[in-house]
Amino acid sequence: MSFQWLKNYMPRGIYARAALILLLPVVVVQLVVSVVFVQDHFEDVTRQMTTTTAREVHLVLLRVDQAQTIADIADLTADIAGPLNISIKPAPKAAIDELDRRLWYDFSGSIVISSMHEQVARVAVVDLLARRMVRLIVTTHLGPVEIIFDRRRVSAAAPHQLLVNMVFFSVLTTIIAIIYMRNQLRPIKRLANAAEAFGRGNTIAYSPSGATEVRAAGTAFVDMRNRIERQIETRTLMLSGVSHDLRTPLTRMRLALSMIEDEDRIPLERDVDDMQGMIDAFLSFAKGEAEGEPSVIDPIAFVQEIVTDAQRGGQPVTLVVAEGEGTVTLRAAAMRRALDNLIGNAVRYGTRAEVSVRLSDKSLRFRIEDEGPGIPSDRHAEARRPFTRLDRSRNQNKGSGVGLGLAIATDIARAHGGVLRLGQSDTLGGLRADIVIAR
Template sequence: MSFQWLTNYLPRGIYARAALIMVLPVVFVQAVVSFVFVKEHYEDVTRQMTITASREVRLVLSVFANADEATDIATEAAPIIGPLAMSLRRAEVGAAEETDQKYWYDFTGITITEWLHIQVPEVTAVDLSNDRVVRLILDTEAGWIELLFDRRRVSASAPHQLLVNMVFFGVLITIVAFIYMRNQLRPIKRLANAAEAFGRGNVIPYTPSGATEVRAAGTAFVDMRTRIERQIETRTLMLSGVSHDLRTPLTRMRLALSMLDDEDRIPLERDVDDMQGMIDAFLSFAKGESEAEPEDTDPIALAAGLVANAQRGGQPVTMGEIEGTGTVTLRVAAMKRALDNLIANAVRYGQRAEVSVRLSETSLRFRVEDEGQGIPEDMRADAQRPFVRLDQSRNQDRGSGVGLGLAIATDIARAHGGVLRLGRSETLGGLRADIVIAR
């Protein structure tokens, strides 16, 4: 039998789930013990005590076997009610209409009332509204009689003490367990925070601690983070070094080309410019996540500034729908580079671009759309890989490129803990590129 549906009603956090696992058994055990104790102990003890008290009541009633309403009941019963510590008097008018009374929480009162009626048929009403006294209304040969005796003769004096102690110590143990559990879960939360921060491109101090298993997981994370940082550093140094070394021969080529005639020089300079653009793309890709520290930024102002810069450069870029207000923590230079690449691709392959921003309580979305041919769904994942050029879907004659524009945008989105999603634009018909970042 599958209990998958139960997960919809369980807490999401490990702390809440651990608390639930710990509290539920305590509550269940206390409920079972309380029920068994009340049912098997208090009920049996109360029944035995009530039967004994009923015999004493019948002894008192035996005095009035041959009495009538004119009998002095106090005098007749005095030799018996004195030793039994009971009090007796004639009932007031309306006693025949009285009914059983008790408090709703008086669980022993049910047994007392039931057995008094069984053992003493003359009892017409049992009044337990006074916690210390049992008041009986009896229909006898001598008329309606009111009989009172101590409540402790039919039930324990403090039947709630055990339950109070159980609840008190149960709560105390639960609090102690919560404190201990919180100390045990703190290293897991520190590990989760360090992993989440590293996924967003931040490196925060972290030292493995806690139980052996948590320490092992923390140590594995630190080793993994170190290897990834080393790989990123190696990639950055390699691409930066190659790109830097290529600048020198390009500079010499520019100087040599300046001595040629225009007819020969212009095509060659165009090739040199293309090579320079490739080198700049390599450097941008090499920078990757090594940008400035994140800062609070207005994403709408950031996108509007990029659109304004593109329009000043003569590019057909417009601002689309804007939704929401507020600030988000971003690496401004990196995010500008990602959006610039998306806008440049949209203009190159789709004639014009439209930029929109949506900011909600849970996420930030930058959207860039164009009028081009778009990218087939089965090729969108490849389009985000470095150095991949989709000749069949994008018109490569409209500009040069090395296949790093979407890869750089993807890296920057991941560095912010987000994702780059490609799709079909519903408004312009071309490619739709969304950078979605959780807040």
């Protein structure tokens, strides 16, 4: 039997789930104890006490049957009713027509009423409205009489005390357990915050703490973070060093070519420009996600500025959709580099590009679409890898490149806690690139 449907009703947070694990057994125990208590105490004990009292009422009525007049009832029942603490007196004839009565929350009262009618057939009315006494209207050969006795004779005094104590101490122990649980879950939340921040490109102070298992997980995270940071630093230093060292010979080649007046100089200068573009791409990839500090920006104005700069540079770019209001926290320089790369790819492999931005309560989406050949869906993952050139799907003769444009955009999107999604444009038919960032 599958219980997958239960996941839709389970809380998402670790605090809520831990509270559920803690409270569910307490509630179940309370329900079970309450049912057993009501069954054994409210019913069985009350029925036994009512049966005993009904027998005493029956003995009193035997004496009443011996009376010749109403006035004789008090004398004949004095020796029995007195020790039993039962009061008996004549009742108005209209009392026979009254109905059984009890307070709405008097659960044991229904047992008293039913048991009294079962044990004493001549009981016409059982009145339990008075909290501390029971009033019976009984038919006799002399007319109706009223019998009054203490309520504690038929039911336990303060029967709700067990339930009150049970609820009180359950709440008390639950509060203590929640306080202890918060202390135990705090290290887990700190670890989650540190991992989330690192996934967004930030490094916050974190030291393992808590239970042994949590401490082990925290230590493993710190080791993993250190290894990743070393790898990123090594990659950055390597690419920056290689790119920087190549600039000097390229500069000398450019100066030497400027002195050549032969017609072969133009294609050679184009090759040098291509190599310069490759070096710039390496440097951009080396900078990657760490470029710039997070700042609060208006994404609509941010994209409008990028599109305006692209149009000023002669690129056929249009801002078609700009929806939403508000601000977000982004690394503006890094995100601008990612969008510039996507726009550059779009206008390089297509005749024009369309840009849109949509800001909602849950996410921010940048979209760039082109009219180019696009990328097959089965090669989207390959296209996002560094140094990948998809010769079959993208015309490489239209521009130089080393296959880092989508890789840079992927890294920057991931550093912002988002993702780069590739697909086919519904309007232009070419590639659709979305950077989606959760808010």
